[in-house]
Amino acid sequence: MTVTAAVPTTSESRTPLQIWQRVRGLLLAVLILVIAGVALAAARSGGQHGRLDPRSADPYGSRAVAEILKERGVSIDVVTTLDEAAGAAGPDATLLVTGPNMLTAHQQRRLRTATAGSAGRTVLIAPGGPSVARLAPDIRPDSHGPVTARPPLCDLPAARAAGTADLGGIHYATDLHGATACYPDDGSASLLVLPGQEAGDTVLLGSPDILYNDRLDQQGNASLSLQLLGSRPHLVWYLPSLDDPSAAAGTAADRGNSGDDGAEGESGFIGLIPSGWLWGTLQLALAAALAAIWRGRRFGPLITERLPVAIRxxxxxxxxxxxxxxxxxxxxxxxxxxxxxxxxxxxxxxxxxxxxxxxxxxxxxxxxxxxxxxxxxxxxxxxxxxxxxxxxxxxxxxxxxxxxxxxxx
Structure with missing residues (x-):
């Protein structure tokens, strides 16, 4: 009689059923995340959701002020490259730069050159130190302050008509003759208007809050926004983009500059990320931590393990x-x-x-x-x-x- 010995399974080898039981929970969680992501993308695929985007209806978007400007006859062009922004600048246009800190030093110098001889208006949103040095050399950032309701305390007609507005953030100071400093805090202005050639000017806003959808109906924010952006019949809304080809030009030269540029660029990049994505990343990190705790090794009671061989x-x-x-x-x-x-x-x-x-x-x-x-x-x-x-x-x-x-x- 021939006896065939069964080959014992080792503790390292697992049956398909054991593998399925081990990974089915993780696969289910991944499937739920994928379905939720697809559903969210489908529900929100029709709109833009960037900060200060005139197409965005999010709290930090600017669709509300853009729609009011259109009703008043102001045409709006949304551009994402420096070439488009510089080409659209002119005496009958207002150029709104939503993220000057996102621009490289080369791009900032090009933008300064394109707007310096124009009779139009340039509005810069919260430019930092290195940005101000290239875009408005006669201005210096002085301090930072909270965004609160402030009185204008200046003779600028737009500010006097708007009255109290939500301003703050970066404060600016200048010794330039003819500059108008409004909404001050400790002697520094959170809104500064610099006269330019002919009828042109440059406006520096210390914070973008007056343009947000959720703040437009508060204080005199709507009035101030409409007057600053609607003084010309054409508005060029410049949203700096990371894939702008002009950003690659002069990169080697910019690398030799101060490290402040890199810090500002990083801050600008984070500012372009919609708040929903930041919250989504936080939720995914929390889910990953909970999954690690769920699947982590625990020191519980001893259990019987199937041995590779049977011992009599x-x-x-x-x-x-x-x-x-x-x-x-x-x-x-x-x-x-x-x-x-x-x-x-x-x-x-x-x-x-x-x-x-x-x-x-x-x-x-x-x-x-x-x-x-x-x-x-x-x-x-x-x-x-x-x-x-x-x-x-x-x-x-x-x-x-x-x-x-x-x-x-």
Whole structure:
């Protein structure tokens, strides 16, 4: 007769069912995220959601002011490259630069050159130090302040007509003759108008809040926004883009400049990211942390693991006996033998398992069961350790004999 031995599976190999049970939760979570993302993209695919985007109806978009300007006859062109912005600048146009800090030094110099000789208006939203040095050299950023309702405190007709408005952010100072400083804080203006050639001018806004959808109906924000952006029949709304080809020009030269440019560019890039994406990233990070906690290793109770090979009980017993013999642990071996014998005979005598190691309970039960007790049961079941190996072997034989007698009696 031929016996075919089954090849045991190792603990490393897993069946398809085990693999499915392990990954199905993660796959379900990924599927839910994909479906939610597709549904959200489909629901919002029809609109723009960038900060200061005139097509965006989000709280930080600027669709409201753009629509009002259109109703008043102002044409609006949304451009994303420097070439388009510079080409559209002219005496009958207002150029709104929503992210001057996003521009490279080369782009800022080109923009300055394109608008310097124009009779139109240029509106710069919150330009920082390096940006101001290239776009408005006669101005210096002075301080930062909170965006709050401020009175104009200046003679600019647009500011006086608008009254109190939500301004703040970067404050500017200048010694240029003819400049108009409005909405000041500690002597520095959060709205500064610089006269240019002919009838042109440059407007610096310390913060973009008056253009946001959720703030347009507060204070005099709407009036001030419409007058600053609607003074010409044409408005060029410049949203700097990271993929503008002009950004690559002069990059090698810009790298040698101060590290402030890089910091401003990074701040501008973050400013272009819609707030919903930032919250979505935070939620994904939280979901990843919860998944890591869920799938992480825990130190729980011991479980039985399927071993690569099957070990016979006799081999385990022999191996433990050799360890006891090598360590000369007769006392430990004797305790193990006596404990096992008591555990086996106690059910035969009707003794509860909890009382198997109690001599006061077990010994009377054994004595009552055996008609002719031939040895001292107390010494046999609860006695001291054997003095030598021969005594240990004798103890083993006596325990076996006692167990057989209890079973047969």
């Amino acid at each position: 009980a006799s081999e385990s017993t022999e191996g433990r006996a050799r360890l006891y013999r090598k360590a000369d642990a007769r006392a430990r071996a004797a305790d193990a033998l006596r404990s096992a014998a008591r555990a086996r005979i106690s059910p035969l005598l009707g003794v509860p398992p909890r009382d198997a190691d109690s001599s006061a309970v077990l010994l009377p039960a054994v004595a009552a069961r055996l008609s002719t007790p031939g040895s001292d049961l107390g010494t046999l079941l609860f006695g001291p350790a054997p003095a030598d190996d021969a005594a240990l072997v004798l103890l083993t034989d006596q325990l076996d004999a006692l167990e057989r007698e209890v079973r047969t009696s």
